[in-house]
Amino acid sequence: SKKVRVADALSSKETGSNIRIQGWVRSVRPQKDNLFLHVNDGSSLQPLQVVASSQLNTRDLTFGCAVDITGTLEKSPNKRQNVELYAQHIKVVGECNPVDFPFKIKERHSLEYVRQFPHLRCRTNAFSSLLRIRSEATTAIQSFFRDNGYVQIHTPIITSNDCEGAGELFQVEPAGHTNDLDDPNPHFFSVPAYLTVSGQLHLEVMAGAFSAVYTFGPTFRAENSQSRRHLAEFYMVEAEIAFTESLDDLMKVMEDLFKATTEHVLSCCADDVELFHKYIEPGHRDQVDLMLKRKFNVISYTEAIDILKSSSQNFTFSTEWGCDLQTEHEKFLVKHCGNVPVFVINYPYELKPFYARDNQDQPNHTAAAVDLLVPGVGELCGGSLREERLELLRQRLAGAGLEDAYGWYMQLREFGSVPHGGFGMGFERYLQCILGLHNIKDAIPFARFSRSCLL
Numbered sequence: 001s002k003k004v005r006v007a008d009a010l011s012s013k014e015t016g017s018n019i020r021i022q023g024w025v026r027s028v029r030p031q032k033d034n035l036f037l038h039v040n041d042g043s044s045l046q047p048l049q050v051v052a053s054s055q056l057n058t059r060d061l062t063f064g065c066a067v068d069i070t071g072t073l074e075k076s077p078n079k080r081q082n083v084e085l086y087a088q089h090i091k092v093v094g095e096c097n098p099v100d101f102p103f104k105i106k107e108r109h110s111l112e113y114v115r116q117f118p119h120l121r122c123r124t125n126a127f128s129s130l131l132r133i134r135s136e137a138t139t140a141i142q143s144f145f146r147d148n149g150y151v152q153i154h155t156p157i158i159t160s161n162d163c164e165g166a167g168e169l170f171q172v173e174p175a176g177h178t179n180d181l182d183d184p185n186p187h188f189f190s191v192p193a194y195l196t197v198s199g200q201l202h203l204e205v206m207a208g209a210f211s212a213v214y215t216f217g218p219t220f221r222a223e224n225s226q227s228r229r230h231l232a233e234f235y236m237v238e239a240e241i242a243f244t245e246s247l248d249d250l251m252k253v254m255e256d257l258f259k260a261t262t263e264h265v266l267s268c269c270a271d272d273v274e275l276f277h278k279y280i281e282p283g284h285r286d287q288v289d290l291m292l293k294r295k296f297n298v299i300s301y302t303e304a305i306d307i308l309k310s311s312s313q314n315f316t317f318s319t320e321w322g323c324d325l326q327t328e329h330e331k332f333l334v335k336h337c338g339n340v341p342v343f344v345i346n347y348p349y350e351l352k353p354f355y356a357r358d359n360q361d362q363p364n365h366t367a368a369a370v371d372l373l374v375p376g377v378g379e380l381c382g383g384s385l386r387e388e389r390l391e392l393l394r395q396r397l398a399g400a401g402l403e404d405a406y407g408w409y410m411q412l413r414e415f416g417s418v419p420h421g422g423f424g425m426g427f428e429r430y431l432q433c434i435l436g437l438h439n440i441k442d443a444i445p446f447a448r449f450s451r452s453c454l455l
């Protein structure tokens with residue numbers, strides 16, 4: 001008989017056909033003459049109901065065990081499913097001791113609880129839904145860029161630059177490496193090398209040949225933070241676009257990307273998304289619909305500061321012009337804008353990395369940088385126009401003692417330089433935002449953060 005994925009069996013019209021499924025038992029219900037099983041193979045949230053007559057050997061069928069079942073697919077008398085499988089042969093491929101298995105039948109375990117079992121949590125409904133949504137969102141993001149004429153670039157994981165200049169780098173050397181000062185060349189790559197914090201600079205190189213490029217891969221930051229929105233390893237979607245002279249163009253791409261990806265996920269993973277919107281963060285669907293329906297807001301940093309200052313809320317951090325916006329400020333601003341995402345543009349020049357384009361305004365000196373703030377999360381995207389004017393760039397790099405390290409970067413401004421800009425979107429924060437996930441650790445298959453690198 002034909003091997004079929006559970007998702008395909010559930011939507012099959014071929015009742016009466018003989019099929020074979022392989023998966024894991026999600027529930028066992030003994031009744032008078034039959035044993036009812038739910039079997040899931042990860043292809044859908046909904047399991048396939050299997051009816052096993054007491055004639056079959058059902059002794060080792062427990063919650064969590066792996067099974068290989070052949071039988072006949074029939075129309076189900078029960079309204080909750082279209083079809084069910086009448087088993088002719090059941091083989092327990094891998095037993096599962098229900099006493100030792102950390103998840104219990106019929107219990108809904110909290111996300112915090114299942115997080116303790118990174119090697120097993122994909123067996124729970126919520127986390128398997130999360131991972132299917134994550135996979136589908138990845139595809140949607142790739143399609144968005146492909147459909148809009150971008151070339152995908154695999155930017156390097158190991159790099160010798162610190163794009164953000166925030167000193168949150170993980171250094172890379174062979175295991176057992178000691179920094180022997182007598183060694184004339186103590187580094188494996190002969191220079192200090194790091195795990196990338198952003199693929200931006202490499203994308204800027206490529207935008208100078210392909211006009212519009214993107215990358216979607218892991219990035220690393222040694223943030224000493226146990227916050228619910230920071231990881232040490234996270235995925236970032238980054239785009240870089242040549243011949244861009246205004247932040248409006250970048251903001252349009254960010255908003256379109258957000259909305260297209262979300263529409264796709266809502267329609268292609270309806271069951272999985274519903275689990276989050278119904279049981280984990282009730283009412284969140286309305287929030288998502290609102291974000292999709294409304295045009296995102298745009299305010300300047302200076303306006304943001306005015307809003308914060310004139311509010312009655314007591315903030316922990318300063319709200320003077322020149323201060324970086326903290327999570328509490330970001331949350332307030334999003335609420336102030338009616339819980340619709342808001343772009344904050346034109347930040348103080350001194351707050352932004354060397355690459356951000358100088359607005360050359362006085363007296364409040366700003367750079368053409370933009371952050372997208374979203375409900376529940378705060379900062380989702382960060383981007384800017386890049387300084388394409390060689391002299392201004394040289395001065396800024398020289399001021400930071402970086403002129404030698406970024407010779408190649410300045411050279412890009414000599415050979416066919418064009419105005420350009422780009423942004424990065426944190427992928428796990430995106431998932432938090434659309435699903436209403438409180439903790440970013442539940443948005444990635446294997447979470448890495450300070451003091452924790454399980455598996």
Ligand code: 4AD
Pocket residue numbers: 163164197198199200221223229230231232234236238239379380381382383384422423424425426427428429
């Ligand atoms: O704002 P960031 O630091 O911007 C850049 O790295 C730019 N070079 C991107 C670019 O213009 N190509 O990071 C971009 C986004 C943030 O807005 C946030 O969503 C996410 O990456 N992010 C993190 N997500 C999880 N854990 C962390 N530690 C993160 N740090 C940043």
Ligand code: MG
Pocket residue numbers: 371379381382
């Ligand atoms: Mg940022």
